[in-house]
Amino acid sequence: MKVVIPAAGAGKRLYPHTYTKPKPMVYVAGKPIIGHILDKAVDLRPDELIIVVGYMKEKLIDYVDEHYSDIFKKITYVNQEQQLGLGHSIYVAREAIGDHPIMIALGDMIFKGGYSDFAKLHACNGKCSGSIGVKEIDNPSRYGIVYHDGDGRIEKLVEKPRESTSHTGIAGVYFIEDTPALISALEQLMNSPRKGEVQLTDALQLAIQAGSNYRTFEVSSWYDCGRPESLLEVNRLLLAEKTRSSWKPRNSLLIEPVCIGQDVEIENSIIGPNVSISDGARITSSIIEDSIIGSHAEIRRMALRSSIVGDGAILSGKANSLNIGDSSTIEF
């Protein structure tokens, strides 16, 4: 099996962090998002890892080559020059895919457990054209929606419907056995007049109309890294899965879970819980909770909670000097 990771998008929902790096390179719980995704794909032992790159691709390629070229058998990067949608990103990878079975894992979704657990669920579905990971969701207009027959056989798929009787959302992990049928559906969409992006959901729907047989499997928990508010939640959840840090700071207190990168300096501070600090950051006289701190950031005299601080950012607070009478109440 080959693994395809579409990772070309600009990640506008994560501005300002994605002004300077692609979304899969945004740091969370000790490494970039793409690192967590690849760690969870290792167990699958794919014949080839195909990463579709685009926006600021060099940063992503450098990171993956440095950390994963010895781990995966073969890594191929496919360039998606124009970002015309998720379906288009699979279409541009068609030569690398050939007629092999594939697993598609979206570049901004992290799942609890490894992808090999999903591969087992797909295998349990028996002979079919493919299986799609799904989860019950509250807001169908934000996801691809699946209508199934109650026995897991998919009858219809609709991308982000305004209204829907089904609340079964597409979770962002797909196993495709019949890749030629999917590629031919994508080709049909590429060649038809359309408004907006080429959706993978629409191509799967076309394949089903042409006779493909798709089934679902349940995804219990997913971490959506696509928005700042959910990124902090992802940070919390992934840190809870990690082993405790053995790092001992000078005159400071670490409240686990925390993840501290290399060459980080922390002095006179309280760090944690749920804090990731990337390489080379310097923290002095600060209290930081539930936050992600980028590499080489400098933080002095700050009290931070639920914050995301970019690489190289400098934050310097002022200590207040007060002369307060008895029984006063002052809130900053």
Ligand code: G1P
């Ligand atoms: C994409 C897919 C959608 C799926 C979602 C999962 O949408 O098009 O079908 O439900 O990922 O996150 P996006 O989040 O890229 O808009």
